[in-house]
Amino acid sequence: MNHIAPGARAGIYHYDEIDRQFVAERVEQFRKQVDRRLSGELTEEEFKPVRLMNGLYLQLHAYMLRIAVPYGVMSAVQLRKLAEIGRRYDRGYGHFTTRQNLQYNWIKLEDTPAILHELAEVDMHALQTSGNCVRNVTTDPFVGAAKDEVVDGRVYAEILRQWTTMHPEFTYLPRKFKIAISGAESDRAAVRIHDVGLLARRNDKGEPGFSFYVGGGLGRSPFVGKLVREWVAQEDFVAYLEAILRVYNQYGRRDNIYKARIKILVHELGLETFTREVEEEFARLRGPKYRLDPEVVEAIRQHFAPPPFEELPDHSDALERARAADPAFANWLAVNVAEHKAPGYAIATISLKPAGGIPGDATCDQMDLVADLAERHSFGELRVTHVQNLVLAHVKKDELYDLWKRLDDAGLGSANAGLIGDIIACPGLDYCALANARSIPLAQAISARFADPVRQRTIGELGIKISGCINACGHHHVGAIGILGVDKKGTEYYQITVGGDPTLTTAIGDILGPAVTETEAVDAIEAIVDVYLANRRDGAERFVDTLARVGHAPFKERIYAAD
Amino acid sequence: MSAKDRSKEGSMKAITANRLRDGEVVFLGDGGRWVESFAEAALFPRDEADGVLAAAKEKAERERFGVDIYAFEVVEQDGVPVPATMRERIRTAGPTVRTDLGKQAWGKQAWGNQAA
Ligand code: HEM
Ligand code: SF4
Numbered sequence: 001m002n003h004i005a006p007g008a009r010a011g012i013y014h015y016d017e018i019d020r021q022f023v024a025e026r027v028e029q030f031r032k033q034v035d036r037r038l039s040g041e042l043t044e045e046e047f048k049p050v051r052l053m054n055g056l057y058l059q060l061h062a063y064m065l066r067i068a069v070p071y072g073v074m075s076a077v078q079l080r081k082l083a084e085i086g087r088r089y090d091r092g093y094g095h096f097t098t099r100q101n102l103q104y105n106w107i108k109l110e111d112t113p114a115i116l117h118e119l120a121e122v123d124m125h126a127l128q129t130s131g132n133c134v135r136n137v138t139t140d141p142f143v144g145a146a147k148d149e150v151v152d153g154r155v156y157a158e159i160l161r162q163w164t165t166m167h168p169e170f171t172y173l174p175r176k177f178k179i180a181i182s183g184a185e186s187d188r189a190a191v192r193i194h195d196v197g198l199l200a201r202r203n204d205k206g207e208p209g210f211s212f213y214v215g216g217g218l219g220r221s222p223f224v225g226k227l228v229r230e231w232v233a234q235e236d237f238v239a240y241l242e243a244i245l246r247v248y249n250q251y252g253r254r255d256n257i258y259k260a261r262i263k264i265l266v267h268e269l270g271l272e273t274f275t276r277e278v279e280e281e282f283a284r285l286r287g288p289k290y291r292l293d294p295e296v297v298e299a300i301r302q303h304f305a306p307p308p309f310e311e312l313p314d315h316s317d318a319l320e321r322a323r324a325a326d327p328a329f330a331n332w333l334a335v336n337v338a339e340h341k342a343p344g345y346a347i348a349t350i351s352l353k354p355a356g357g358i359p360g361d362a363t364c365d366q367m368d369l370v371a372d373l374a375e376r377h378s379f380g381e382l383r384v385t386h387v388q389n390l391v392l393a394h395v396k397k398d399e400l401y402d403l404w405k406r407l408d409d410a411g412l413g414s415a416n417a418g419l420i421g422d423i424i425a426c427p428g429l430d431y432c433a434l435a436n437a438r439s440i441p442l443a444q445a446i447s448a449r450f451a452d453p454v455r456q457r458t459i460g461e462l463g464i465k466i467s468g469c470i471n472a473c474g475h476h477h478v479g480a481i482g483i484l485g486v487d488k489k490g491t492e493y494y495q496i497t498v499g500g501d502p503t504l505t506t507a508i509g510d511i512l513g514p515a516v517t518e519t520e521a522v523d524a525i526e527a528i529v530d531v532y533l534a535n536r537r538d539g540a541e542r543f544v545d546t547l548a549r550v551g552h553a554p555f556k557e558r559i560y561a562a563d
Numbered sequence: 564m565s566a567k568d569r570s571k572e573g574s575m576k577a578i579t580a581n582r583l584r585d586g587e588v589v590f591l592g593d594g595g596r597w598v599e600s601f602a603e604a605a606l607f608p609r610d611e612a613d614g615v616l617a618a619a620k621e622k623a624e625r626e627r628f629g630v631d632i633y634a635f636e637v638v639e640q641d642g643v644p645v646p647a648t649m650r651e652r653i654r655t656a657g658p659t660v661r662t663d664l665g666k667q668a669w670g671k672q673a674w675g676n677q678a679a
Contacts, residue, residue, distance in 0.1 A: 062586035
């Protein structure tokens with residue numbers, strides 16, 4: 001195969017020949033399976049699980065292909081390939097998802113083997129994006145750059161990728177299995193809503209280790225992950241996870257799809273029993289075979305060595321001049337740019353949430369532009385976030401203004417990261433075969449209503465998250481304001497929850513009252529914001545804190561007063 | 564009989580699938596032929612729909628033509644048959660948030676962009 005390897009850039013893991021051969025073999029295997037399906041040798045019933053294992057779903061209008069972006073990090077070369085595929089085989093755009101992946105919505109079954117072949121040329125694939133396996137491991141989109149980072153999550157995410165890919169015991173779990181890792185003080189990976197959430201820490205000797213949270217998840221029965229062990233040393237990292245997966249494989253329910261996730265097992269066994277089972281299994285497993293060799297960790301860490309940062313003063317005169325001269329840029333800086341650990345550098349979030357736009361969608365031209373900008377300003381790599389945005393992690397402060405102007409010209413300059421306009425919305429009934437209601441139009445109406453950047457900053461940190469059905473792909477349970485689409489006798493209604501929190505203080509939102517129509521929903525959100533602004537202390541109290549202090553009553557009163 | 568003449572007779576059903584090779588939404592038309600436009604879909608009285616559906620499923624699997632085959636309800640709106648649910652209206656037209664895409668962009672649906 002003709003590989004256009006991502007190049008010796010920082011931050012991207014280099015596949016070796018074993019990885020490449022494996023991916024290539026899978027593509028050829030799938031090509032034959034598609035041929036056999038099209039020729040009638042395989043029935044749909046036989047073919048469907050194979051199709052899903054290769055990331056191909058059937059949606060309302062066509063097939064949907066989900067491409068894995070391992071731990072959300074990719075190279076400019078890879079993004080350009082995604083743009084090329086979107087143009088040639090789809091309709092000129094793609095959708096970045098809360099799983100830090102990319103989905104195309106208009107794929108033909110007969111084209112899929114060719115698409116997978118092209119992806120393999122840049123070390124990409126759709127493996128582990130579907131089915132009851134360990135899914136693509138996610139991590140902090142600021143990994144390797146954040147000032148508050150203690151441990152580099154990519155290293156352990158990559159160890160897990162290698163360890164779980166085709167692991168015979170873990171390809172037929174009771175249900176899908178999602179793992180997230182955060183190695184920074186603030187949790188930007190929503191670890192406690194995953195089947196296993198890992199917080200990487202260092203002990204007083206500076207050695208890395210992990211807190212294990214197990215049994216988090218959203219969907220029909222939302223649960224916050226529970227702390228199963230405070231400290232697992234690096235050498236036991238794989239053994240402990242293997243112990244958890246074994247207990248899950250042994251006791252997890254296979255009779256009822258709604259009760260099959262590990263969150264239900266943890267809930268039904270109780271934390272104490274579950275932990276005891278895991279600890280017993282761990283005690284049995286612990287030994288040379290499962291000990292994570294520090295040399296292996298070091299070899300993988302080499303792949304993620306810091307890029308060649310220049311020695312720069314932390315202060316940038318060019319940046320300060322631009323900040324003073326251009327208020328729109330100053331606003332973007334304040335909202336979308338985060339502190340970097342290297343002096344003179346910064347982390348820039350590229351919002352895929354223009355006011356009135358479709359959250360997470362990017363055109364192929366925009367992808368090409370971001371690839372160019374990643375090459376010019378960020379060592380040729382970029383990240384996908386779980387709030388459906390992109391990140392250039394290593395931008396020189398001197399170059400931020402140039403970057404922003406190019407982004408803004410292409411409709412990518414919105415200053416709303418973390419604000420009310422930064423809405424997560426799943427595809428909903430516009431695309432998804434499982435949906436009860438549309439999600440996107442509501443997101444568009446809300447972001448248009450709150451388009452004014454000054455108003456957004458006045459409101460401050462406030463996440464709105466929308467799902468079109470109880471599967472909760474849009475994370476509505478953990479939205480400060482969550483919206484769930486429901487179907488009432490053929491009409492779309494929306495149920496509003498408040499008080500959700502995706503960070504380390506994870507909380508599942510509470511339902512505020514009866515579901516409302518789409519038009520009412522936009523007004524209701526505005527009413528909630530008004531009540532918050534009228535009640536918040538010191539002009540700075542966060543929405544969730546005001547809500548915790550004043551309770552639901554004033555919000556309910558305002559929204560449902562007319563009833 | 565085409566959609567237009569039959570829907571007045573009360574609650575009707577149409578039969579739909581996604582085409583196997585590309586996922587395109589298709590409808591069972593007259594004479595057991597599959598069509599891409601809802602305007603050309605055949606409409607069946609409720610009590611006949613089950614039988615037609617079973618036969619269509621068997622044939623589509625044998626001919627490897629369509630997957631996910633089912634019947635959906637059709638109602639009359641302003642004298643024109645339209646799918647009863649938002650879901651089927653969206654399948655028939657395309658995403659309401661991208662009216663430049665799907666059948667609506669090719670003029671393949673009968674009743675304007677009513678899902679929007
Ligand atoms: C369009 C096709 C999609 C289908 C058919 C689909 C299906 C599902 C289903 C059935 C679940 C619930 C699984 C369970 O709890 O066992 C789920 C959960 C989830 N999906 Fe999707 N989904 C789709 C698209 C997406 C998209 C576009 C995103 C990202 C925006 C997404 C992100 C998620 C997440 C984060 C969960 C997690 C909830 C959890 O961990 O409990 N999905 N999806
Ligand atoms: S939450 Fe429901 S409607 Fe939204 S993408 Fe997931 S399965 Fe589809």
